[in-house]
Amino acid sequence: MSDSTAGPRVISSAGDPAAPGAPLEDFRLAPGFRAAAAACGLKSGGALDLALVASDRPCVAAGVFTTNRVQAAPVALDREVLERGPAAIRAVIANSGCANACTGPGGLDDARAMAALTARGLGCSPEQVLVLSTGVIGRRLDMARLDRGIALLTSPRAEPGAAAAARAIMTTDTRAKVAASRVTIGGREIAIRGFAKGAGMIHPRMATMLAVLTTDAGLAATPLQAALATAAGRSFNRISVDGDMSTNDTVLLLASGAAGPVEGRAGLEDFTAALTDCCTSLARQIARDGEGATRLVEVVVSGGRDEAEAHEVADRIACSPLVKTAIHGGDPNWGRILAAAGTSGVAFEPARLRLSLGPPEAAVKVVEGGLPLIFDEGAASAALRRDPAVVSLDLGRGTATATVWTCDLSAEYVAVNAHYTT
Amino acid sequence: MSDSTAGPRVISSAGDPAAPGAPLEDFRLAPGFRAAAAACGLKSGGALDLALVASDRPCVAAGVFTTNRVQAAPVALDREVLERGPAAIRAVIANSGCANACTGPGGLDDARAMAALTARGLGCSPEQVLVLSTGVIGRRLDMARLDRGIALLTSPRAEPGAAAAARAIMTTDTRAKVAASRVTIGGREIAIRGFAKGAGMIHPRMATMLAVLTTDAGLAATPLQAALATAAGRSFNRISVDGDMSTNDTVLLLASGAAGPVEGRAGLEDFTAALTDCCTSLARQIARDGEGATRLVEVVVSGGRDEAEAHEVADRIACSPLVKTAIHGGDPNWGRILAAAGTSGVAFEPARLRLSLGPPEAAVKVVEGGLPLIFDEGAASAALRRDPAVVSLDLGRGTATATVWTCDLSAEYVAVNAHYTT
Numbered sequence: 001m002s003d004s005t006a007g008p009r010v011i012s013s014a015g016d017p018a019a020p021g022a023p024l025e026d027f028r029l030a031p032g033f034r035a036a037a038a039a040c041g042l043k044s045g046g047a048l049d050l051a052l053v054a055s056d057r058p059c060v061a062a063g064v065f066t067t068n069r070v071q072a073a074p075v076a077l078d079r080e081v082l083e084r085g086p087a088a089i090r091a092v093i094a095n096s097g098c099a100n101a102c103t104g105p106g107g108l109d110d111a112r113a114m115a116a117l118t119a120r121g122l123g124c125s126p127e128q129v130l131v132l133s134t135g136v137i138g139r140r141l142d143m144a145r146l147d148r149g150i151a152l153l154t155s156p157r158a159e160p161g162a163a164a165a166a167r168a169i170m171t172t173d174t175r176a177k178v179a180a181s182r183v184t185i186g187g188r189e190i191a192i193r194g195f196a197k198g199a200g201m202i203h204p205r206m207a208t209m210l211a212v213l214t215t216d217a218g219l220a221a222t223p224l225q226a227a228l229a230t231a232a233g234r235s236f237n238r239i240s241v242d243g244d245m246s247t248n249d250t251v252l253l254l255a256s257g258a259a260g261p262v263e264g265r266a267g268l269e270d271f272t273a274a275l276t277d278c279c280t281s282l283a284r285q286i287a288r289d290g291e292g293a294t295r296l297v298e299v300v301v302s303g304g305r306d307e308a309e310a311h312e313v314a315d316r317i318a319c320s321p322l323v324k325t326a327i328h329g330g331d332p333n334w335g336r337i338l339a340a341a342g343t344s345g346v347a348f349e350p351a352r353l354r355l356s357l358g359p360p361e362a363a364v365k366v367v368e369g370g371l372p373l374i375f376d377e378g379a380a381s382a383a384l385r386r387d388p389a390v391v392s393l394d395l396g397r398g399t400a401t402a403t404v405w406t407c408d409l410s411a412e413y414v415a416v417n418a419h420y421t422t
Numbered sequence: 423m424s425d426s427t428a429g430p431r432v433i434s435s436a437g438d439p440a441a442p443g444a445p446l447e448d449f450r451l452a453p454g455f456r457a458a459a460a461a462c463g464l465k466s467g468g469a470l471d472l473a474l475v476a477s478d479r480p481c482v483a484a485g486v487f488t489t490n491r492v493q494a495a496p497v498a499l500d501r502e503v504l505e506r507g508p509a510a511i512r513a514v515i516a517n518s519g520c521a522n523a524c525t526g527p528g529g530l531d532d533a534r535a536m537a538a539l540t541a542r543g544l545g546c547s548p549e550q551v552l553v554l555s556t557g558v559i560g561r562r563l564d565m566a567r568l569d570r571g572i573a574l575l576t577s578p579r580a581e582p583g584a585a586a587a588a589r590a591i592m593t594t595d596t597r598a599k600v601a602a603s604r605v606t607i608g609g610r611e612i613a614i615r616g617f618a619k620g621a622g623m624i625h626p627r628m629a630t631m632l633a634v635l636t637t638d639a640g641l642a643a644t645p646l647q648a649a650l651a652t653a654a655g656r657s658f659n660r661i662s663v664d665g666d667m668s669t670n671d672t673v674l675l676l677a678s679g680a681a682g683p684v685e686g687r688a689g690l691e692d693f694t695a696a697l698t699d700c701c702t703s704l705a706r707q708i709a710r711d712g713e714g715a716t717r718l719v720e721v722v723v724s725g726g727r728d729e730a731e732a733h734e735v736a737d738r739i740a741c742s743p744l745v746k747t748a749i750h751g752g753d754p755n756w757g758r759i760l761a762a763a764g765t766s767g768v769a770f771e772p773a774r775l776r777l778s779l780g781p782p783e784a785a786v787k788v789v790e791g792g793l794p795l796i797f798d799e800g801a802a803s804a805a806l807r808r809d810p811a812v813v814s815l816d817l818g819r820g821t822a823t824a825t826v827w828t829c830d831l832s833a834e835y836v837a838v839n840a841h842y843t844t
Contacts, residue, residue: 102772339490371525414747
C-alpha cells in the first residue's frame with residue numbers, strides 16, 4: 001500500500017517523502033491557530049528547542065497519554081488541566097532537549113511554571129495552557145533559559161510558523177513530521193492539521209510520541225476526546241520502532257469551532273475518519289523515521305476473527321528484531337515472520353497461513369497453507385527493499401484486518417542509542 | 423553477581439569463560455551416557471552438524487517445549503513420544519543446519535525417519551528415540567545425508583564425546599555450552615550434566631533453546647517432569663536475547679537411575695535445586711553468547727510483592743532495546759531503565775524506586791526514591807562495561823526477587839541477522 005491508505009481526505013502530507021504534498025515551509029495549522037519556535041539553549045548549537053501553538057479564541061481540547069507507570073511531569077499536568085477545564089484552552093507550549101521525567105515534585109513545579117510563563121505572554125490563565133516536554137529523562141529543566149525562551153516566542157524575534165514548531169520538538173528525528181486532512185461536514189469545510197515527533201521509544205498500546213493537532217471544527221469535550229481516542233487507536237497505537245514506551249507520549253487535539261459545529265452521529269464519524277487520516281499520516285512518518293531506519297515497513301494481517309487478534313499478530317511481527325533485521329537485509333526469511341506470528345497467543349492454524357511480500361499489485365507469494373512455495377528469491381528480496389516494505393499475512397480464520405507500521409532495524413539504531421546521554 | 427550464583431553444587435562449568443572449570447574437551451555426560459558427533463553435510467564446510475546422546479539402559483525422560491503456535495516437527499514428535507512412553511528412552515538424536523519447522527506432514531515423516539534410523543543403529547525401538555532439530559525454518563531435511571550421518575554416528579568414524587556433541591548443535595553460537603552439577607541425596611552422589619545451544623530467537627516464558635541434560639538419578643516420569651519444569655522456569659525461562667521465540671525450543675532431561683532412586687520430598691527438592699544450578703549455568707552461557715553480544719547482563723529486581731511481578735519488571739528491562747544499547751555503550755542511562763520498568767503493568771510507586779548499577783560489592787547507586795542521585799558517571803559507566811553488567815532495581819513493595827539474564831545489543835546483532843538465509 002502507498003500513502004493512499006490515508007484516504008482521499010488527506011490533501012497534504014508535507015514531510016512524508018512518499019506522498020505528494022506542499023513544501024514543509026508552506027505548512028500551516030488549521031485556521032485560527034498560529035505557531036512559533038525559538039532556540040533557548042536546551043539543545044546545544046542554537047537549534048530550535050521551544051515551540052508554541054496558540055489559538056485566537058478558547059478551544060475545546062482532548063488528549064491521549066502514555067500508559068507507562070512512570071509518567072513525566074507535563075503528562076501529569078496536562079491530565080489535570082484537561083480534567084478541570086477542557087473547553088477553554090488557549091495554547092500548547094512544548095520543549096525538546098529535556099523530558100522533565102523522573103524529576104519529582106520539583107519537576108511538576110517546573111511544568112506549572114512553563115504554563116504560567118506562557119500564560120503571562122499570551123494574557124490568559126495558566127489553566128488554559130498545555131505543556132509538552134521531550135528529551136533526556138531525569139534532568140530538571142533549565143527554567144532561566146525557558147523563561148527567556150518563552151518571552152522570545154511571543155516577540156518579533158521568534159521564528160513564526162508550524163514548520164518551525166515541528167522542527168523545534170525534534171530529538172533524534174531526522175525529519176519534521178506534519179500532516180493535514182480536510183472534510184466537509186454539513187456543508188462546512190473542516191480542516192485538521194498538525195505535527196508530531198518521535199523516533200525512538202515507539203511502541204503500540206498508547207499515544208506513542210508527541211503530537212499537536214488543530215482543527216477549526218466545533219465539538220464538545222466528550223465527543224472530541226472520543227474521536228481522538230479512536231483515531232489514535234488506529235494510527236499512533238499501530239506503530240512500533242523498538243517496543244519501548246516513553247514516559248512522555250502525548251497527543252493533543254485543539255478544536256476552535258471557527259468553522260462551525262460538527263453535529264450528529266454521521267458528522268462525528270466523518271470527523272473521526274478525517275482525524276484518523278491525519279494521525280495515520282503522522283504515524284507512518286514516525287515509523288519511517290525510526291532511529292536508524294532506512295524504510296517504512298507495513299505489516300498487514302488479514303483473515304482474523306476480529307480486529308484485535310489481527311492487530312496482536314501484526315504487532316508481534318512488527319516488533320520482532322529478527323524480522324526487522326531480515327527486512328533491512330532484504331532477506332525473505334519468511335520462517336521468522338511465521339515464528340513471530342506464532343508468539344501472539346492467537347490460536348490460528350499454522351496450516352492455513354498465507355504470506356506474501358510486497359504491495360498488493362506486485363506481491364510475491366511465499367507461503368500457502370503454512371508451507372513454503374517455490375518463489376523468485378530475487379523478486380521477494382526486491383519487495384522487502386521497497387519503501388514501504390509490505391508484509392501481508394492471512395490467518396485464514398475470518399475477515400478482520402489490521403495494519404501495523406514499523407521500520408527496518410539497522411546497525412545505525414545501535415549507534416544512535418549506545419551513547420545518547422553521555 | 424558472578425557465576426557463583428549457580429551455587430556450590432556446580433563443580434564444572436566448562437565453556438563459561440567467567441567460571442572456573444575443566445577444559446571443554448574433558449567434559450563428560452552423567453555416568454552411563456555417551457555422546458558422539460558427525461558431519462553429514464547439513465552445514466557447509468564439513469562442520470559437525472549431527473549429535474547423538476545414548477544411554478546404556480532405558481531412561482526416564484522429561485521435556486519442556488516452546489509455546490509458539492508454530493511448532494517444528496521434532497517438537498510434535500517428542501511430545502508424542504514422551505506422552506506414550508517416557509520411562510524407556512534410549513537416545514536423543516539432534517541435527518543443526520535445518521530446523522525441520524514449517525515443513526508440514528512430510529517434515530513429521532522426516533523426524534520419524536530420524537528416530538527410526540537412530541533406533542536401527544542402536545538396536546532399540548523408534549519410540550525410544552527423541553529428536554531435536556535447529557537451523558533454518560521452512561526447508562526439508564536432506565534425508566540421504568542424515569541416513570549416512572546417523573550410520574556414521576554409531577561407527578568408529580564418529581567423533582566421540584559430549585564436547586563434540588555440544589559443538590554439533592551450534593548454529594550462530596560462538597561457543598559450545600556445557601554445565602554440570604553434583605548433589606548428594608540419601609548418601610548417594612548424583613550427577614547432572616548437559617549441554618545446550620542458542621544465540622538468537624531467545625525469549626523468556628518457555629524453554630528457549632535446545633538443551634540435553636543427563637543424570638544418573640532415579641526418578642519416575644512425573645517428579646522428573648516437575649523438577650525440569652521448575653528448573654527451566656528459573657533458568658531458561660529467565661533469559662532473553664531478542665524477545666523472539668523459536669519454533670523449536672526444547673529442553674530434554676534423561677535420568678538413568680544408575681546412581682539409585684531419589685526419594686522423598688526433600689530428595690526431590692535437592693535434586694531440583696541441583697538441576698536448576700546446571701540449567702542456570704547453561705542459560706547464562708546462552709545469554710552471554712547472544713548474537714552480537716559482548717557481555718552478559720544480569721537484571722535483578724527486588725522488593726516485589728511476589729516473584730511473578732519482580733520477574734515481569736526484570737523481563738521488561740532485559741527486553742528493552744534502548745536499555746541494551748545503552749549498556750553496550752556503557753551509558754548509565756537510568757531513565758531508560760525506569761521507563762522500561764514502567765511498561766510492565768506492575769503498579770509500583772515511582773517515588774519508591776531504587777536503582778544501582780554494578781555488582782553488590784561495588785554498586786553505584788543512581789536512583790533513590792525515584793529521583794536521580796548525584797553519582798560518579800565514570801564509575802557507573804565502568805559498572806556497565808563489566809561482564810556481567812548488573813542492573814539492580816528495588817520496587818519498594820515487598821521482599822520478592824527475580825533475576826533475568828540478557829546481553830547487550832550491538833551493531834553486530836544486525837550484521838548477524840540481516841542476511842541469515844540468503
